Structures are given as C-alpha cells and as structure tokens.
Amino acid sequence: MKSQDITRTWYDYFSAKEHTVVPSASLVSPEPSLLFTIAGMVPFIPYFTGVETPPYPRAVSVQKCIRTEDIEEVGKTARHGTFFQMCGNFSFGDYFKETAIPMAWELLTTPVQGDPDTGLRGYGLDPERLWVTIYEHDDEAFQIWHETVGVPEHRIQRRGPEDNYWTTGQPGPGGPCSEIYYDRGPAYGVEGGPIADENRYVEIWNLVFMQYRLSAVHSKSEFEVAGPLEHKNIDTGLGLERLAMVLQGVENMYETDQVRPVLDRAAQLAGLTYTSTEDPTDPHHGTDVRLRMIADHTRSALMLITDGVRPSNEGGGYILRRLIRRVILAMRLLGVHKPVFGELLSVSRDAMKGVYPEIEQRFEVIHAAAVKEEQAFLRTISAGTARLESAVAAAKSSGAPLAGDDAFALHDTYGFPIDLTLEMAAEAEVSVDQETFRTLMAQQRQRAQADARAKKSGHADTEMYRQLLGDSGTHFTGYTEHTTEARVLGILAGGASQTSAAAGTEVEIVLDATPFYAEAGGQAADTGRITGDGFVIDVYDVQSPIRGLSVHRAKVIEGEVSVGARALGSIDVRRRLDAQKAHTATHIVHAALHDVLGPEAVQAGSFNKEGYLRFDFTHDDALSPGARQELEEISNLSIRDNYPVETKTMALDEAKALGAMMLFGEKYSDEVRVVEVNGPWSRELCGGTHVGSTAEIGTLALLSEGSVGSGNRRVEALVGLDAFKHFAAERTLVNQLTDMLKVPADQVPDRISATLQKLKETERELERLRAEQLRSQAGQLLGQAVDAGGVHVLTHHAGAADSDELRQLTIDLRGRFASEPAVVAIAGEAKARPVVVVGTTEAARAEGLSAGDLVKQACRVLGGGGGGKPDLAQGGGQDPAQIPAALSAVLAAVQNREPAR
Numbered sequence: 001m002k003s004q005d006i007t008r009t010w011y012d013y014f015s016a017k018e019h020t021v022v023p024s025a026s027l028v029s030p031e032p033s034l035l036f037t038i039a040g041m042v043p044f045i046p047y048f049t050g051v052e053t054p055p056y057p058r059a060v061s062v063q064k065c066i067r068t069e070d071i072e073e074v075g076k077t078a079r080h081g082t083f084f085q086m087c088g089n090f091s092f093g094d095y096f097k098e099t100a101i102p103m104a105w106e107l108l109t110t111p112v113q114g115d116p117d118t119g120l121r122g123y124g125l126d127p128e129r130l131w132v133t134i135y136e137h138d139d140e141a142f143q144i145w146h147e148t149v150g151v152p153e154h155r156i157q158r159r160g161p162e163d164n165y166w167t168t169g170q171p172g173p174g175g176p177c178s179e180i181y182y183d184r185g186p187a188y189g190v191e192g193g194p195i196a197d198e199n200r201y202v203e204i205w206n207l208v209f210m211q212y213r214l215s216a217v218h219s220k221s222e223f224e225v226a227g228p229l230e231h232k233n234i235d236t237g238l239g240l241e242r243l244a245m246v247l248q249g250v251e252n253m254y255e256t257d258q259v260r261p262v263l264d265r266a267a268q269l270a271g272l273t274y275t276s277t278e279d280p281t282d283p284h285h286g287t288d289v290r291l292r293m294i295a296d297h298t299r300s301a302l303m304l305i306t307d308g309v310r311p312s313n314e315g316g317g318y319i320l321r322r323l324i325r326r327v328i329l330a331m332r333l334l335g336v337h338k339p340v341f342g343e344l345l346s347v348s349r350d351a352m353k354g355v356y357p358e359i360e361q362r363f364e365v366i367h368a369a370a371v372k373e374e375q376a377f378l379r380t381i382s383a384g385t386a387r388l389e390s391a392v393a394a395a396k397s398s399g400a401p402l403a404g405d406d407a408f409a410l411h412d413t414y415g416f417p418i419d420l421t422l423e424m425a426a427e428a429e430v431s432v433d434q435e436t437f438r439t440l441m442a443q444q445r446q447r448a449q450a451d452a453r454a455k456k457s458g459h460a461d462t463e464m465y466r467q468l469l470g471d472s473g474t475h476f477t478g479y480t481e482h483t484t485e486a487r488v489l490g491i492l493a494g495g496a497s498q499t500s501a502a503a504g505t506e507v508e509i510v511l512d513a514t515p516f517y518a519e520a521g522g523q524a525a526d527t528g529r530i531t532g533d534g535f536v537i538d539v540y541d542v543q544s545p546i547r548g549l550s551v552h553r554a555k556v557i558e559g560e561v562s563v564g565a566r567a568l569g570s571i572d573v574r575r576r577l578d579a580q581k582a583h584t585a586t587h588i589v590h591a592a593l594h595d596v597l598g599p600e601a602v603q604a605g606s607f608n609k610e611g612y613l614r615f616d617f618t619h620d621d622a623l624s625p626g627a628r629q630e631l632e633e634i635s636n637l638s639i640r641d642n643y644p645v646e647t648k649t650m651a652l653d654e655a656k657a658l659g660a661m662m663l664f665g666e667k668y669s670d671e672v673r674v675v676e677v678n679g680p681w682s683r684e685l686c687g688g689t690h691v692g693s694t695a696e697i698g699t700l701a702l703l704s705e706g707s708v709g710s711g712n713r714r715v716e717a718l719v720g721l722d723a724f725k726h727f728a729a730e731r732t733l734v735n736q737l738t739d740m741l742k743v744p745a746d747q748v749p750d751r752i753s754a755t756l757q758k759l760k761e762t763e764r765e766l767e768r769l770r771a772e773q774l775r776s777q778a779g780q781l782l783g784q785a786v787d788a789g790g791v792h793v794l795t796h797h798a799g800a801a802d803s804d805e806l807r808q809l810t811i812d813l814r815g816r817f818a819s820e821p822a823v824v825a826i827a828g829e830a831k832a833r834p835v836v837v838v839g840t841t842e843a844a845r846a847e848g849l850s851a852g853d854l855v856k857q858a859c860r861v862l863g864g865g866g867g868g869k870p871d872l873a874q875g876g877g878q879d880p881a882q883i884p885a886a887l888s889a890v891l892a893a894v895q896n897r898e899p900a901r
Contacts, residue, residue, distance in 0.1 A: 001112065001123070001247040003085075003258045004354045006240055007062050009121050010087045013107050014060035016120055019089060022061040023712070027307040028316060035316045036066040040086030041208075041235045047092050048173050048210060048233055051546055054092035062087050062240065064303060068319055071326075075292035077199075077278065081253050082323065083300035085240035093231030097209055100234045101144045104180065104205060105130075105151075123247060129183040131155045131193045131201055135164040135176030141209070145178070157193050161221045166208045166235075173229060174214040180205040182246050204246065205238040251276050254292040258351045263295035265347045270334040271869060290330040297323040298344045302352065305366045306359050311373040324370060325377050329417045332381075335852070335868035337876065338803045341374040342367055358707040361622075382833070384416030385424070385864050386878055392428045404436025411437075412444065424865050464497060465545045468510045473548035478515040478526070478689060479647075483570045486511040488532075488563055492551075500562040509537060509552040509561070514569050516552060517576070518544040522606035523583050523688040528571035535559035539569075576689065578610030578720060581697045584645055584690045585635070585719045586613045587675060588700070590661075591682035592634040593617055593715075596627050603661070604712050611722030619713045623705045631715070632702040642695035643678035650674060660685050701726045770805065778812045785822070788894040791844055792822040795887035801828035803874060806837045811872070814839040821847050823854065825890040827883045834862045834880045838890060839872050848897060857893045858886035 001009075011021055025043040027036050034042065040063040046052035063086045073080040091100065108130065110122025132151055134141045136158040145151045158164075167174040181194045181201040189200030210233040215226035241253040248256055254263055255276065267274045274291050275284040282288075301323045304316070311321040324341060331340055345367060353360040388410060395402045402425050410416035418437065425432050468490040477484045491498045492508040501507045509530060516539060519525040525542040536558040543551050552569075561567075586608050593601040597619060605616040623631065652672050656662075660674050661684045675686040677694065691697060701723035703716040718726050734745050741751045777798070785794040794813060798806060806826050813824045821843035827836040836858045838851040851873040859866040859875035861882050866875015877886075 001244070003240060003244050003256060006123070006243055006247070007085075007087070007355060009112075009123065010062060010107075010238070011060060013120055013122070014089050014103075016118075017058075017089075017103060019058045019060040020056040022059045024062060024064045024085075027064050027066050027304055028309060035319065036068075037063060038065055038067050039063075040065065040088035040237045041090070044090055044092075044235070048235065049168075057092055057094035059090045059092075060088070061090075064307075066300060066304065066319075068323075071322070074296050075254065075289040077252070081241060081296050083296070083303050084253075087238040087240055087243075089234070089236050091234035093233060096211075096232045096234060097141055097144055097207075098148070100207055100209075100236065101141065101178065102149055104207060104236065105149045108180065108205070123243065125182065125246070131157065131181040131183060133157045133159050133164055133179045133181070133194055135178075136160055138164075138176040138178070138209075141176065141178050155193065157195050159195065161223075165220070165223075166210070167214055167217045167220075167223055169217055171215055171217065173210045173212070173233065174217075174223065174225075175209045175211040175232075177206055177208040179203050179207070184246075202242055202246070203239075204242045206236065208235040208237075210235060252278070252292070254295050258355075259295045259299060261351045262298050262344055262347050263291050265344060266291050266294045266331065266334075266340075269340055269343070270331065270336050271872070272334065287334065290334055294327050294330050294344070297327045298341070299348045299352065301327070301370060302345055302348045302359065302366065303356075305369050306356065306362060310369055321373060324373050325417070328374055328377050329419060333419060333867075335873065337866065337874050339371070339374050339378065342371045345370050361707045380416065381420065382864070382876075382878070384410055384420075388416065388421060388424055389863060392425055392430050395425075395430050396428060401431040401433045404433035404438075404440065407432055407434075407437045408440040411441075420865075428860075464492065465549055465551070467497075469546060469549045472512065474511060474550040475513040476515075476517070476550065477513055478517050478571065478576075481515045482573050482576070483568060484513050484515040486513040486567050486569055488561060488565045488567055491561065491563055498563075500560055501556050502560045503556050503558055505556045507537070507554055507556060507561075509539075509554055510549065511552070511567060511569060514542075514550050514552070515571050516542045516550060516569060517571075517689055518542040518550045520544060521686055521688045522586065522608055524579060524607070524609035526571040526576055526579075528569070530554065530561075530567050530569050532561065532565050532567040535561040535565070537561060575610050579608065580689050580691050581720045582608035582611060582613045583686075583688045584677065584694065585639075585697050585700055585717065586615055587677055587682045587684055587686070587690075588635050588638050588694065588697075589613065589615050589631070589715060589717065590617070590684070591677065592631050592638070595634055596623075596630050611718055611720055612716070613719065614714060614716050616708055616712055616714045622707070622713070623715075628702060628705055632700065632717075635700045635702075635717075638678065638681075639694045639697045639700060641678075642693050643681070644676075644693055645690050646676045647690065648674045648676070655685060659683060699723045699727075770801075778809060778816070781813060782816055786891070788823075788891060789897070790821060791847060791849065791894055792817055792820060793825070793891050793894050794822065795825045795891055796827070797883050797887065798826055798828040800830075801835075802830045803835050803837070806835055807872070807874065810837040810839040814841055817841050819843055821849075823849055823851075823890065823894055825854065825858065825887055827858070827887055829880045829883075830876075832880065833876055833878070834864075834883050834886070835874070835876045836862065836866070836883070836886055837872070837874045838868075840870065842871075845870050849894060854890050854893055857889045861886040861889050 015021055025037055029035065029037045029042055040061060041048065043063065047054040065084050065086050066082055068082050070080050071082060074082060107122050108125045109127045110120060112121060112124040114121040132145050132155060134145065134156060142156055145156050146153055164177050164179065166177045181203050184200050184202060189197035194201040211229055213226045213229050214223050216224040241256055244256040245253050250256060253259065263274060272287055275288055277284050277288050279285060301320060304320045309316045309320050311317055311324060327344065328341055349359050349363055391402055391406045407418060407421050410421055411418050422432055488509065489512050490510040491501050493501055493505055516526040516528065517523065519542065528539050530537040530539060530552065535556060537554045537556050539552045539554040541553040543553065545551055586606050590603055601617045601619050603615065604618050607614045649671060652670050655672050655674050658674070672685050673687055674683060675690055676683045698720040701718045703718060705713060705715045708714045734748065737748045738745050741748060743751050781794060781796055784796065785792040798809065806828050810824050810826045814822065820841065822841045823844050824839045825836060827834060836855060838855040840849050840851045850870040852868045852870060855866045855868060855873040855875045859877055862877025863879050864875060864877030866873060868874055
C-alpha cells in the first residue's frame with residue numbers, strides 16, 4: 001500500500017465515524033514556543049488546554065511534522081527521521097478509551113479490500129503480530145484491550161510513566177497512553193514484546209488519554225495530578241512512515257515510496273550501491289547511513305521551503321540551512337563535488353506531489369531557493385578550505401594537532417563542517433583536538449538552549465491570563481477610538497506576574513480598555529505606544545490568548561510602569577488605516593470570487609496587514625488568466641463605485657437568517673458583528689476594523705494565485721499606495737523593455753519569446769560543438785601518454801570546461817586503454833576555478849593506484865581538496881595557474897609509487 005493510499009484509507013475510515021476532516025496545518029507552528037509543528041496534535045493545542053472551545057466534537061487529520069532534536073541519529077536506525085506525517089484522530093470531550101481503542105484495532109486489522117458488512121477499508125495487519133503497551137496503573141485500558149478487543153494478556157505490557165504517560169511538560173492536561181507495536185519477526189531481534197526489543201517490535205500508533213489536570217510537571221516520571229479534567233479528550237498519532245514501512249515490506253522508513261527514490265538517485269550520482277544495512281560493523285554501513293540521511297533531509301528541506309521557510313541564520317531558517325548543508329556535505333563525502341541538491345529535490349518533488357500537489361505548482365520558486373543556498377555553501381567550503389589549509393600547515397610545522405578552537409572557528413564563523421575538517425586534516429596526516437571542539441560546541445548548545453528556555457518562559461501560562469481576565473477583561477474601543485485612557489490591570493515579564501517593570505524590560509501589559517486591535521480574523525495586530533506618568537512603552541504586538549483579554553507585547557523604553565497606573569493607549573494610526581483598507585479589500589475579493597467562480601469558492605483562511613492581503617479559498621483548479629483578470633476588475637470596480645461599508649451588531653441567529661457568511665471552524669458568541677459591503681453583495685461575520693466606504697481603498701493589484709494544498713487556492717494582492725507603486729514599477733519595466741527591444745509594448749512578449757528560442761538553439765549548438773571537440777581531442781590525446789614504471793599516465797589541461805565534461809573525457813580516455821594499466825588525469829577551469837578529474841583502469845588499481853588518492857595529490861597543489869572512489873575521483877582548488885604543477889604531481893605520484901604486493 002502506497003503512502004497516498006494509507007492517507008486516503010485513514011480519512012475514509014474516520015470520516016465514516018463522524019470525524020470532521022481537518023487539513024494539515026503548516027509546518028511553521030503558530031505556537032510561540034515551537035519553531036515547527038512537531039506533532040499531529042499541535043494545531044489542536046488550544047482546544048486541549050481550554051484556551052478555545054472546539055468547533056467540532058471529533059476530528060481527523062494527517063499532519064505534516066518536523067523534528068530535529070535527533071538529527072544526528074537520522075539514517076542510523078529505522079525510527080529517526082526529520083520530516084514525518086502523523087495521522088491523528090481526536091475527541092474533544094466526546095468519546096474516550098472505550099471507543100478509541102476498538103476503532104484503532106478495527107482500522108489496523110480490517111482487510112485492505114474492505115469489511116463485507118460495513119464496507120470500511122483497513123490496513124489488513126495480522127492481529128497476531130500486534131502488541132500493546134499501557135500505563136502501569138491503567139486497568140481500564142487493560143480491560144478494554146483484553147476483554148472488549150480480545151488481545152491476549154501476554155501481548156499487553158505495562159510500562160512506567162517514562163514510556164506511557166503524556167504531559168505537555170508544563171502544568172495542564174495529561175494522562176496515560178497506550179501504544180500499538182508491530183512484530184517484524186525473529187530476524188529483527190529477540191522475542192518478548194516491546195519491553196524486550198523495540199527494533200523488532202516497532203511502534204506504529206500511540207493513543208493518548210487526556211483525563212487529568214496536572215498542577216506541576218518535574219520530569220517525565222514526576223508530576224503532580226490536581227484532579228480529573230472536566231472533559232476527557234483523545235489524542236492519537238499513527239506514524240504514516242512507520243506504517244508504510246510495515247505495509248510495503250521494507251527495512252526502514254527511508255525505503256518507503258516517498259523517500260526511496262531520492263536515496264536511489266543519490267547512490268546513482270555517487271556511483272554506489274545501497275545495501276540497506278543497519279549493522280555498524282558492516283563495511284557498507286557508513287555509506288548507507290549517509291544515503292538515508294540524504295534522502296530524509298532532502299524531503300524535509302523540500303517540505304519546509306514549500307511552507308515558506310527560507311534558509312537563514314536563525315529560527316526555522318537555520319534548521320533548513322543545516323538540513324541542506326548536511327545533504328551537500330554528505331554527497332561530497334561520497335565523492336560527488338558538483339552541485340546536485342536541485343536534482344535530488346526534483347526527485348523528491350515527484351515522490352511527494354501526489355499527496356501535496358502544491359509542491360509541483362511552486363517548484364520553480366522552491367528549486368531556486370534551494371540552489372541558491374547550495375551555491376552559497378559551496379563557496380563557503382571553497383573559502384574555508386583555504387583557511388583550513390593554512391591552519392593545517394601551521395599545525396604540521398609545529399608538530400601539534402590542529403587546535404580545537406581553530407576547528408570551532410571554521411565551523412561557527414565560516415560554516416565549514418567539522419566532518420570535512422577531520423577528513424582534510426587526516427589527508428595531511430594532522431590530528432584535530434576534537435575534545436576542545438566538542439567542549440566549545442556543547443557550550444554553544446547550552447547557550448542556545450538557555451535562550452530557547454528564556455523565550456519559552458516569556459509567555460505566561462493560561463492560568464495567569466485567566467486570573468487577569470477577572471470579571472471584565474479588556475474592553476476594546478478601537479472601532480471608534482485611536483487613543484483610549486485606561487488602567488494597567490497586569491504586567492507579565494519572564495512568564496511571571498510583576499508589580500512593576502522598568503525601562504529596558506520586555507513585558508506583556510494588560511489594560512482594562514484598549515484601542516489596540518489584537519491579531520484575529522486574519523487582521524494583523526496594531527502597534528503604537530502606551531504612555532503614563534513617567535513611563536513610555538512601545539507596543540509591537542497584541543494577542544488575545546483567551547477570549548476577552550488583550551495582551552500587549554511591548555518594551556518599556558522610559559521610566560517605570562506599575563500595576564494600577566493610569567495610562568493612555570495610542571495606536572499607529574497610519575498603519576491601522578492601511579490595514580483597514582486591506583481587510584475590507586479581503587471581503588471584496590471574497591465576494592468577487594463568488595461572482596467569478598460561484599458560491600463554492602469558500603474562504604479557507606486569510607491574512608491582511610497594511611497594504612497587503614492574502615486570501616485562501618476552496619477550489620480545485622487554477623484560475624485561468626481570464627478569471628484572474630475578471631477577479632481584479634470586479635474588485636477595482638467595487639472600489640471605484642464607492643460602495644458603503646456598514647457594520648451591525650446582532651444576535652447570531654439573526655445573522656444566520658440574513659445569510660451572513662461564517663467561516664467553518666471559527667467560534668462565535670451569541671452576539672456577533674456583521675460587516676456589509678454594498679448590502680448583501682458581501683455580508684460576513686467579522687470582528688475586524690474596516691473603511692467607511694470602498695473608495696478609501698484606492699486600488700487593488702492582484703499579485704498571484706496558486707495552490708496551497710489539495711482543493712485550496714490562494715490569491716495575494718496589494719492595496720492603496722502599495723498597489724499604485726506595484727503598477728508604477730510594472731509600467732517602468734515595460735518601458736525599459738520597449739526601449740531595449742525597439743518594439744511597441746504590445747509586441748514585447750512575442751519579441752522576448754523569439755529571443756529566448758534563439759538563445760536555446762544557440763546553447764544547444766554550442767553544447768554539440770563542444771562535445772564534438774572533446775571527442776576529437778580524445779583520439780589525439782592517447783599519443784601523449786607517458787610510461788611511468790609500466791603504467792600509462794595521460795595528463796591534459798583541457799582549458800575552459802565544466803566538471804561534467806572533464807569527467808566524460810576522463811572516462812572516455814580511460815576506456816581506450818582497455819585492459820592496460822593506465823591513469824588519466826584531466827584538468828580544466830570552471831568559472832575561474834581549477835577542477836581536476838582522475839580515472840584509473842582496473843589493471844592500474846591492481847598496481848595499487850587509487851584515483852581518490854591521486855586526485856588529493858593534485859588538489860594539494862591547487863590549494864583545495866577532493867576525493868572519490870579508486871576508479872574515478874574529482875577535486876578542485878583556488879589557483880588555476882597551478883594546473884600544470886597539479887598534473888605533474890599526479891605523474892610524480894605514479895612514478896614514485898610503492899610496488900604492489
């Protein structure tokens with residue numbers, strides 16, 4: 001069963017069990033303490049913690065997840081991967097253990113072709129190979145598994161809280177869990193169930209029973225239970241990759257259908273054979289681990305870039321950069337020195353697009369971001385090589401190891417990988433002070449962890465917010481006021497309540513009344529200032545962690561603020577007015593989409609801020625150019641015609657009777673706010689701020705339209721002055737093109753198309769001529785070979801040529817020597833940098849000659865590094881002027897070789 005079918009079966013089963021299908025959230029987590037979505041339940045955290053009321057009693061999802069805490073273990077075992085998909089079914093105070101456990105068993109064991117009575121399809125697992133673990137004191141779960149489901153007592157194992165009790169790590173909900181394991185058979189380990197061997201018995205599903213409120217959590221095994229939860233919840237997670245591994249009969253998750261194609265292509269590029277070993281003593285283990293890591297990280301990078309993450313030096317961008325660079329380094333250590341990440345990414349795209357079609361639709365942008373990072377890292381390696389060569393030379397002359405702080409500086413400052421440092425130092429017969437390096441790395445990690453803890457504790461827990469809410473909370477005045485007099489109800493700093501805060505302190509301020517709009521309904525939060533007697537506070541964000549409470553995230557820049565102080569809240573008016581334009585324009589786009597596509601184009605999410613809007617809607621197909629033009633035209637006509645924008649407060653039932661549009665999944669009070677644009681043309685429930693009439697918006701420029709998931713599309717647009725600037729920039733660009741091409745504006749596309757076609761034809765002709773030239777050179781070059789102690793040595797400077805051309809020429813020449821002992825070394829210049837490729841015949845290798853060793857001799861002269869296999873290797877350096885000397889070094893190495901024994 002393919003991964004795509006596993007997903008479909010999951011959704012079909014739980015949909016039939018009255019679960020609401022919830023699409024996967026982004027990998028970028030909305031939780032302030034998380035960089036990424038690390039589990040299937042993350043999008044549902046507000047419902048489990050009681051911050052928000054669930055909009056449905058039960059739900060099902062297949063959530064994209066990223067975890068990188070075990071990144072060094074990726075590839076070594078069947079269990080570790082950075083990207084994975086978590087299938088989950090959830091109950092919010094609806095059903096509990098007595099329903100969740102039998103459903104899990106039914107889905108796993110029902111035949112793939114379907115149950116003849118119910119018609120439901122399952123995964124067809126053999127019940128005799130399923131084992132269960134439960135929390136040691138959870139007799140209720142034991143009874144359901146044993147007496148209701150019928151699992152034999154000996155296949156139900158009790159475990160302690162370290163394994164079978166779930167908490168958030170903080171005060172809040174918690175409870176026992178039950179895990180389902182699949183027995184892979186005697187070939188994978190000893191008998192005895194999961195407690196005996198978790199390599200043989202692989203966990204595929206975890207059922208969490210949230211039934212208690214924890215007042216304190218000290219560790220995984222030490223926590224304090226305050227009492228039962230008012231509503232018991234179910235949170236389960238089935239690892240799609242692990243189930244795919246079982247159903248597809250492969251050794252590990254890296255060999256499943258969504259990952260294996262990348263692994264195979266990486267092996268092909270490196271000229272290697274993947275053996276699937278997990279035995280550290282196997283000589284192929286190191287290579288297999290690297291290939292598995294390459295496949296995993298490539299997919300993770302693809303999915304992160306698809307969800308909008310870009311390589312950088314902080315946050316999620318740093319994780320993405322690390323994943324990409326680990327792939328490049330691993331390929332380099334496997335002997336592949338040319339840029340290949342873009343090619344691997346293309347293979348991953350083809351493996352994943354069946355489930356995530358947005359990958360293919362956005363791939364041009366995804367590919368460009370990845371290739372740009374690869375090019376930057378290759379430049380880093382090139383620059384770091386020169387620094388490392390200098391440090392190695394100094395260490396060698398002093399007879400001491402390469403200093404650990406030098407290795408750390410190369411890693412930390414220049415991004416030069418420690419693996420490459422160790423390899424290149426070993427080539428020069430210089431050791432590295434790894435102990436000091438590891439100490440410095442550990443100190444850096446401790447600083448990062450402390451910083452992460454500080455950031456996490458910067459947000460108070462829900463209970464503190466509830467205490468501040470009191471009876472009245474925060475009264476929002478921003479619909480009619482831009483400044484409001486208020487009283488400071490509370491101050492939070494470092495995750496704790498404070499009585500005052502001095503200048504320089506990052507705080508969360510709660511007022512009894514505020515003109516600041518808290519981020520909600522897709523509208524960005526207001527910014528501005530809170531001032532009072534002797535204090536000034538800059539507000540950079542406003543959130544509503546619980547309904548009715550506005551929390552101003554801010555920094556005290558002057559004086560000292562105290563609880564109870566009188567204050568004046570003042571928003572950035574220009575920013576608010578521009579945000580209102582974008583928000584009203586979002587409603588206009590929604591109504592215009594109904595005119596263009598029909599009422600089935602329902603809103604699926606939105607975001608708007610000053611000058612910009614993003615609108616997601618349900619629709620299967622891309623908008624045609626005509627539909628996009630019509631959407632933009634209808635939107636601008638509604639702006640031109642100056643439609644009135646009216647807001648009314650009414651009972652929810654009255655709003656429903658009027659036909660006001662409501663967002664699925666949103667939570668509404670009994671009294672709601674209805675926003676109308678031109679009466680019934682656009683009538684929606686909305687708590688945001690809006691313009692008084694549409695002409696205030698000015699104009700709207702549609703930027704893009706594309707897919708954000710199966711059945712979901714997204715449009716992006718600019719409004720107001722930002723839209724005008726966009727149109728002005730496009731006009732300037734068209735004018736420049738008409739001047740350059742000497743044609744009228746309406747003929748620019750045809751002229752560019754014709755020019756590009758000619759360019760492609762010219763490039764193809766150049767490639768053909770260059771290939772012919774290289775082939776003709778091959779025959780002439782054979783006569784230049786010299787005899788070096790019974791081995792033919794052919795060296796040649798090919799001039800300007802890329803690495804692929806040099807490799808092809810080397811392979812061609814090597815083949816012409818047939819069964820004779822021969823070494824071929826061809827060098828050239830690619831983008832002003834020297835490249836050298838060395839090839840050896842089988843007879844030469846019998847003489848003890850290795851292409852990998854010989855290319856290193858050449859690269860030392862070139863001021864760089866290289867490596868590869870005994871039959872073919874490649875490297876480069878810094879100084880093209882040293883190519884003749886580098887080729888001479890290869891000849892000398894052959895002449896001075898030790899006799900083969």
